Amino acid sequence: MTSNLSSHNGAGVVTVPVKVSFKAQMLQAREDAIVEAVNRLLAEKGFDLMTVDQVAAEVGIAKASLYKHFPSKEDLAAAAMVRVLARAKTMLASLPANVPPIDQLKAVVRWMMRLQLAGEMPSLPSQNSSLRATLMANRAYLDGLLQVSDHIGGWIEAAQADGSLNPALPPILVLYTVYSRACDPVLEFMQSTGQHSDEEIVEFVVTTCFDGLRK
Amino acid sequence: MTSNLSSHNGAGVVTVPVKVSFKAQMLQAREDAIVEAVNRLLAEKGFDLMTVDQVAAEVGIAKASLYKHFPSKEDLAAAAMVRVLARAKTMLASLPANVPPIDQLKAVVRWMMRLQLAGEMPSLPSQNSSLRATLMANRAYLDGLLQVSDHIGGWIEAAQADGSLNPALPPILVLYTVYSRACDPVLEFMQSTGQHSDEEIVEFVVTTCFDGLRK
DNA sequence: GTCTATAGACCGATAGAC
DNA sequence: GTCTATCGGTCTATAGAC
Numbered sequence: 001m002t003s004n005l006s007s008h009n010g011a012g013v014v015t016v017p018v019k020v021s022f023k024a025q026m027l028q029a030r031e032d033a034i035v036e037a038v039n040r041l042l043a044e045k046g047f048d049l050m051t052v053d054q055v056a057a058e059v060g061i062a063k064a065s066l067y068k069h070f071p072s073k074e075d076l077a078a079a080a081m082v083r084v085l086a087r088a089k090t091m092l093a094s095l096p097a098n099v100p101p102i103d104q105l106k107a108v109v110r111w112m113m114r115l116q117l118a119g120e121m122p123s124l125p126s127q128n129s130s131l132r133a134t135l136m137a138n139r140a141y142l143d144g145l146l147q148v149s150d151h152i153g154g155w156i157e158a159a160q161a162d163g164s165l166n167p168a169l170p171p172i173l174v175l176y177t178v179y180s181r182a183c184d185p186v187l188e189f190m191q192s193t194g195q196h197s198d199e200e201i202v203e204f205v206v207t208t209c210f211d212g213l214r215k
Numbered sequence: 216m217t218s219n220l221s222s223h224n225g226a227g228v229v230t231v232p233v234k235v236s237f238k239a240q241m242l243q244a245r246e247d248a249i250v251e252a253v254n255r256l257l258a259e260k261g262f263d264l265m266t267v268d269q270v271a272a273e274v275g276i277a278k279a280s281l282y283k284h285f286p287s288k289e290d291l292a293a294a295a296m297v298r299v300l301a302r303a304k305t306m307l308a309s310l311p312a313n314v315p316p317i318d319q320l321k322a323v324v325r326w327m328m329r330l331q332l333a334g335e336m337p338s339l340p341s342q343n344s345s346l347r348a349t350l351m352a353n354r355a356y357l358d359g360l361l362q363v364s365d366h367i368g369g370w371i372e373a374a375q376a377d378g379s380l381n382p383a384l385p386p387i388l389v390l391y392t393v394y395s396r397a398c399d400p401v402l403e404f405m406q407s408t409g410q411h412s413d414e415e416i417v418e419f420v421v422t423t424c425f426d427g428l429r430k
Numbered sequence: 431g432t433c434t435a436t437a438g439a440c441c442g443a444t445a446g447a448c
Numbered sequence: 449g450t451c452t453a454t455c456g457g458t459c460t461a462t463a464g465a466c
Contacts, residue, residue, distance in 0.1 A: 044342075045342055046340060046342050048263040048264075048340070049263070049340075049342060049343065051454085051455060051456085052455080052456065052457085053454095053455075053456090061436080061437090062435090062436055062437045062438070063437090063438085063456090063457085063458095064435090064436070064437075064438085064457090064458075064459085065435070065436060065437085067457070067458080068435080068436095072456085072457085073455095073456065073457090102429075105428075125261060125263070125264070126400060126403065127260055127261050127264055128264065163430055164429065164430065165428055165429060165430060166422075166426075166428060166429060166430045167430070169419065169422070169423065169428065170410070170411075170419070172405075172408065172410075173401070173405060173419055173423070174428055176400075176401045176404045176405065177401055177423055177428060180399065180400050180401050183400065184395065185341060185391070185395050185398065186388070186391045186392055186395050188341065189391045190387070190388060190391065193387060195385070195387075196385075204384065204385070204388055207381075207384070208384065208388070208392055208424075208427070209423075209427065209428065210427045210428050210429050211381075211426075211427040211429055212381075212423070212424065212425045212426040212427030212429075213320075213380055213381060213384065213389055213392060213424065213425050214317075214379065214380060214381060214425050214426055214427075215378055215379065215380060215381045215382065266444085266445060266446085267445075267446065267447090268444095268445075268446095278446090278447090279447095279448075279449090282446095282447070282448065286447095287446080287447080288445090288446070288447095431466105432465105432466090433464105433465090433466085434463105434464090434465085434466105435462100435463090435464090435465100436461105436462085436463080436464100437460105437461095437462085437463100438459105438460095438461100439458105439459085439460085439461100440457105440458080440459075440460095441456105441457085441458075441459090442455105442456095442457090442458105443454105443455090443456090443457105444453105444454090444455085444456105445452100445453090445454085445455105446451105446452090446453085446454100447450100447451085447452085447453100448449105448450090448451085
């Protein structure tokens with residue numbers, strides 16, 4: 001899968017740094033596999049119903065090896081959240097800049113909902129205190145969340161300034177309303193009826209979110 | 216609280232059925248206390264974090280006594296859901312009939328959100344399969360849910376017919392969107408900022424729900 | 431031969447069930 | 449009040465790389 005820089009290398013003196021790099025690559029690759037598995041399981045079952053044994057089984061490694069990478073179940077979840085925040089940042093940066101802020105916001109909401117419908121959006125309980133403590137102590141998580149929120153917050157203020165978003169609503173309410181589309185149970189319910197495609201559901205909810213239920 | 220038919224009854228022959236009735240009343244009263252405690256704990260911690268020991272402690276009875284009333288933790292949760300559905304039915308019936316359907320719907324949404332803000336709305340995970348199985352096997356729950364949904368569904372169709380609700384939206388989507396206000400994390404987030412009163416938050420979310428984020 | 435990582439048994443705590 | 453199952457977390461013996 002990855003090129004082995006140390007294979008067939010006759011010079012002993014240079015094998016030492018190369019070996020370390022190869023090992024580090026392996027570790028990194030496995031860590032990625034772990035976080036991806038955690039992400040998937042968190043989306044499928046949620047934090048409470050996900051067990052670390054399942055994570056180990058999904059990755060195909062021993063549970064003890066998991067604890068070489070992450071000190072606790074909470075840190076596993078935090079890593080998954082950091083991962084989605086990183087994906088969000090990439091997505092935000094890739095959006096074309098020359099469109100109205102309201103359309104940027106819609107694009108963000110669509111992206112979140114597609115992630116949820118694809119079963120790639122981790123779901124964490126807002127009540128678990130040990131999990132909250134771990135998240136709040138995680139610099140990468142807080143940084144990522146702040147950056148994403150700032151980015152979206154800028155569009156919210158711009159959209160309120162140009163009149164395309166209701167200026168009477170507190171920006172923080174708009175931000176939370178956007179975020180909550182990532183865990184909207186309506187998506188799952190509509191999907192379970194089997195009456196509409198994922199893209200239809202996304203457009204329905206974008207409509208209810210931005211234009212409301214009213215005509 | 217309830218009239219005790221057996222008190223000061225000198226005739227021994229008739230005390231037997233009366234005594235049974237008294238016992239039944241006591242059982243019923245305790246069952247009500249249990250379900251109310253479960254309701255409160257479900258709202259506070261959610262199903263997974265609520266333990267049966269906490270319920271027993273809250274009611275002030277032994278855990279074994281709980282299992283005389285309800286065969287499992289899932290059935291406790293089901294009883295709490297039946298209770299809120301009954302309260303919902305009462306609320307629906309008490310609404311004045313001579314107002315536009317759109318305002319009936321708004322009243323329903325306001326009632327749900329006030330219940331959540333008051334910490335009286337049980338929160339169940341949509342992933343727990345054993346819980347789902349118990350709910351789907353519970354006739355009282357299914358009946359209650361169907362009746363409430365029918366009642367609200369009638370208003371949705373009426374509101375779409377009179378043009379106050381977007382007729383392009385599937386009624387089931389509107390129903391789910393209304394229901395999801397009962398577990399909207401935006402309420403809790405806005406409450407935690409401490410910037411707005413509960414009633415302000417309710418009106419904000421009613422606005423975003425029916426009129427959307429747009430101006 | 432040494433060192434590391436792994437697999438899988440194991441432990442303590444907790445919760446549901448009766 | 450006890451029994452059992454499960455889960456988060458740890459420990460140890462071993463396999464394999466160098």
